Amino acid sequence: MTCxxxxxxxxxxxxxxxxxxxxxxxxxxxxxxxxxxxKYKALxxxxxxxxxxxxxxxxxxxxxxxxxxxxxPFSLFRPAYALSFSAAxxxxxxxxxxxxxxxxxxxxxxxxxxxxxxxxxSDTEESSYITEYHLEDIGLxxxx
Amino acid sequence: xxxxxxxxxKAHSKYVYSNALRLLxxxxxxxxxxxxxxxxxxxxxxxxRGDSSVRTYLYRxxxxxxxxxxxxxxxxxxxxEQVASPEYTKPQTGKMELDxxxxxxxxxxxxxxxxxxxxxxxxxEIAEILNLNEGTVKSRIHRGMAKLIAAAQKEKxx
Numbered sequence: 001m002t003c004x005x006x007x008x009x010x011x012x013x014x015x016x017x018x019x020x021x022x023x024x025x026x027x028x029x030x031x032x033x034x035x036x037x038x039k040y041k042a043l044x045x046x047x048x049x050x051x052x053x054x055x056x057x058x059x060x061x062x063x064x065x066x067x068x069x070x071x072x073p074f075s076l077f078r079p080a081y082a083l084s085f086s087a088a089x090x091x092x093x094x095x096x097x098x099x100x101x102x103x104x105x106x107x108x109x110x111x112x113x114x115x116x117x118x119x120x121x122s123d124t125e126e127s128s129y130i131t132e133y134h135l136e137d138i139g140l141x142x143x144x
Numbered sequence: 145x146x147x148x149x150x151x152x153x154k155a156h157s158k159y160v161y162s163n164a165l166r167l168l169x170x171x172x173x174x175x176x177x178x179x180x181x182x183x184x185x186x187x188x189x190x191x192x193r194g195d196s197s198v199r200t201y202l203y204r205x206x207x208x209x210x211x212x213x214x215x216x217x218x219x220x221x222x223x224x225e226q227v228a229s230p231e232y233t234k235p236q237t238g239k240m241e242l243d244x245x246x247x248x249x250x251x252x253x254x255x256x257x258x259x260x261x262x263x264x265x266x267x268x269e270i271a272e273i274l275n276l277n278e279g280t281v282k283s284r285i286h287r288g289m290a291k292l293i294a295a296a297q298k299e300k301x302x
Binding site: 007008010011038039042043045046047049050052053054055056057058060061062064065066068069070 | 261
């Protein structure tokens with residue numbers, strides 16, 4: 001095999017595209033020809049460079065593709081989340097206020113009941129009048 | 145994004161990106177191209193007629209995007225009137241050597257070589273991607289590789 005023919009087939013030889021007979025002929029020529037061997041070595045080096053040139057893109061690329069494909073990233077500032085959060089906060093504050101007021105009223109009521117029940121009034125009407133009078137005074141007459 | 149689409153991305157993104165990076169020699173441009181390629185590919189997948197394989201179809205979009213970006217960049221650089229030289233990404237040593245060797249080829253030879261060497265496409269598949277004859281692809285790869293071998297030999301003797 002000549003150098004010209006070997007040079008033409010060298011690429012196909014490294015890729016093993018050639019029939020076995022041609023592969024053997026080139027191998028025999030390479031063993032005898034330093035010029036073609038040098039080219040063959042350069043080709044092998046190039047193959048190595050190509051093989052090591054594979055790189056993955058950054059994660060940002062996949063993230064942008066996901067967004068473009070309609071996948072929304074999780075955010076607390078999306079309208080639906082913001083509305084739900086506001087509603088939950090409102091009900092929490094409202095519930096806490098009502099609960100606090102009820103507890104306080106009950107405490108005051110219990111205090112007044114305890115205080116007046118300790119007096120030894122025989123007339124229960126007067127006792128209830130005094131309790132109502134004092135509850136009315138502090139704006140809690142409706143709670144009884 | 146469906147799990148199938150994610151799998152397709154995971155399997156092919158590094159090939160698309162590496163091709164773009166070797167041709168454009170700029171990390172940002174290569175990432176932009178990769179992103180656009182997959183967005184277009186996923187959008188077009190529902191209307192894909194199956195005339196070619198999905199892989200070939202993806203790389204056809206990729207080659208078109210890369211060429212488009214390359215053209216846009218040339219316009220951008222001309223507009224800047226080459227006041228400042230473009231900021232190419234500084235690659236690692238092995239990649240720098242490959243980029244330096246590839247810079248000696250024009251896109252006509254570079255693209256089929258990259259598709260063959262990086263992606264492992266056959267001549268027939270490359271012909272399908274580039275819309276060329278198989279013979280043309282074969283001759284471009286062989287001519288390009290001969291130039292690369294000569295350049296690699298020169299680099300070694302330097």
